[in-house]
Amino acid sequence: MSVDHLKLSPEKLRWVCDTGQFDFATTDDLPELEGTLGQARALASIDFGLGIRESGFNLYLSGETGTGRTSTIKNLLKKRAKNEPPPSDWCYVNNFKNPDLPIALALPAGKGAELDKDMQELIVAVRTIIPKALDSKEYEVNKSTIVEEYQEKNNELFGKLEAEAQERGFALQRTVSGLVMVPQREERNYTQEEYDALDAAEKEKLEKVGQELTERLNDVLRQVRENEKTTKEALAQLDRDLGLAAVGHHIEPLKEKYRALAKVIDYLNAVQEDILLNLEDFKPQQPPQSPIPGLKLPRQEPSFERYQVNVFVDNHGVEGAPVIFEANPTYNNLFGRLEHVMQMGGGATTNFTLIKPGAIHKANGGYLIIDAREVLVNPFAWEALKRCIRNAEIKIEDVLEQYRFMTVASLKPEPIPLQAKIIMIGSPWIYYLLFHLEPDYRKFFKVRADFDSRIARTPDVLKDYALFVATHCKNEKLLPFDPSGVAGLIEYSARLVEDQEKLSSQFMEIADLIREASYWSGKAGESVVNHAAVAKAIEQKVYRSNRIEERMQELFDEGTILVDTDGAAVGQINGLSVISLADHTFGRPSRVTARVYLGRGGMVNIEREVKLSGPIHDKGVLILTGYLGGKFAHDKPLSFSASICFEQSYEGVEGDSASSTELYCLLSAFSGLPVKQGIAVTGSVNQHGKIQPIGGVNFKIEGFYEVCKAKGLTGEQGVIIPKSNERHLMLKDEVVQAVQDGRFHIWSVESIDEGIEILTGVPAGQPQDDGGYPEGTVNYLVDKRLREMLESMKKFSATDKDKEKEREKGADLQPAS
Incomplete structure (x- = not known):
């Protein structure tokens, strides 16, 4: 045929x-x-993932590098986000009750910067108005009136006490230890001699009166202290009324402006209360007294930083929802940080104005795109991301706090609610690792968009x-x-x-x-x-990349690597393999040889014996035994030994694409028919002899073509490939032209029988009614050789049994010792 x-x-x-x-x-x-x-499947998945708002439906964009994952999601989000409302501004402000816990304020987009500006104007105004009010004549008059009332009350109390003491022969005098009642005689104090001269009754009387007056003095002093407290409260209320009058008409418009934001109103009330409690900070400060005469120290101005507004996320002028791509997703770049300021003496301090946002804050209310591998390799980033999604809030923490040897002043800012869609981009390999090894992954990234x-x-x-x-x-x-x-x-x-x-x-x-x-x-x-x-x-x-390929071609040309492209040989065939070196892939022929001989060892894979064969290649060789058994052992047992080898192969061999090549080589060795050396073969085979597709078919064909071209094209050379690989052919123009000119050929086969007929020029032979094959066919010659080998093995086995019987008989005739 x-x-x-x-x-x-x-x-x-x-x-x-x-x-x-x-x-x-x-x-x-x-x-x-x-x-x-293209990518209809991936686009449908992305559309679903972006559309569903329930928690946990974040996206993982899976695919090989260069398939357009990043550009696709950026373009889609750019169109989608511009039609969505811009998210809120976020500001951090001082917590006047607990400064270590700054308060987060949410304001409509653009209002954060307005609040900051309003607070700056408020403090500038207050710092001007309050000192003027404190220096006003009205304030001085009211203050003097309060002080004078206090003094008048005290004078009245002490006047009555002095008059009573004088009537009873005592006087109120000031000593080092305070005010005391002293007995007098003729409007002067008793001398020690005069007091000692008094009899006991007179002394007892003086002591009794003195005790009564001392108790009366204590009552007066208590009353004076109450008057002092009342006066201080009156002065404080005067200052508060003055401060309220100065500050109120500046803060009240702000409260009206932000009346829809309850949390901002609470903050403004806290600011007002703090100003009223700290009016002294707004008074002109006197320079501190220098311990060195003649040296003037600068005035220490009080800090008004506590009234500032840290505009944490400013969406002023932003159109639509934010789309943030974080190329370097470290912990701080994602979740923000607390900056510190070094002070004299080496200490580090911080405050709410030093809280800095991360990418997830900027993307809040929109979309955050991150690289999966970068998130996983950066310490703390993946765990913190899971916590954010799980708790639906963004916390700013000093992640290194637990690893420091000494404590550094830090803050615990109020968390910000998370309302962002997280999109991770990574390879399929990372996706499968996360899916199987990270239980939380399936909770938080429920949508996969697979880019083909x-x-x-x-x-x-x-x-x-x-x-x-x-x-x-x-x-x-x-x-x-x-x-x-x-x-x-x-x-x-x-x-x-x-x-x-x-x-x-x-x-x-x-x-x-x-x-x-x-x-x-x-x-x-x-x-x-x-x-x-x-x-x-x-x-x-x-x-630029094929230096190794050219060097290997030189080895073929020199004859260092043995490959025949002309003539015929028994038990020898050209197989094809593919070598991938980084960005360059090329094919090369490999000589495969087989020897068959008497024995019971079956198939010996030399590559496997020296541990150069991979498991898939080993499987392909074992399939050959199944094919031979099914083809030729239906009426007899197989009794042979065969060895198969990739000649001049010094690296590992893997894959089953040479299994048909090895089988052709075995059939040649069994039948004694020579194989055309100008034809190379590739394709895997199953136990029924069907040829199965392989990879790298273009590189394999082109690799053998280059060798044939170098040695000279004869018009009889070519490559046998599986028929199922026909659709995979995208050969170079030079190879196509050589085929068109009849200088090179490509055959596609579906079975071993078709392939062996091309290689030997002899029909394979179909089984007849009696199970045999037509005389002269390849299968007939193989079957004949297997029968001959079986008969030879039987003769050897019979001879071995006769010799064993002779030895046993001789042992029985030996005399007993």
């Missing part, structure tokens, strides 16, 4: 983008792309690709592309995903190619980027 029908025509080796579907001369004629290219790295190729997508190119060219002022240039980009996109029906959505690589093609066109003096410029950019991109 001819195998020509298995050859692929040049049209199937590459999808070519039709430029006729584009109705523009250059991309300058096109508008910019609105929305996102490939999208279906449809007419609409092709037009959007052109708009994507136009957008980049206009935004970055690059040269415009003509239809052929856009087609070249789209074809490169299909090659990136190795699929004729799909396109790559890793737009970072596409954007890089747009820039590079524009550069090469400009260097060539062109005004438009065409297909040739795109091809040049791709070629140069490969050239």
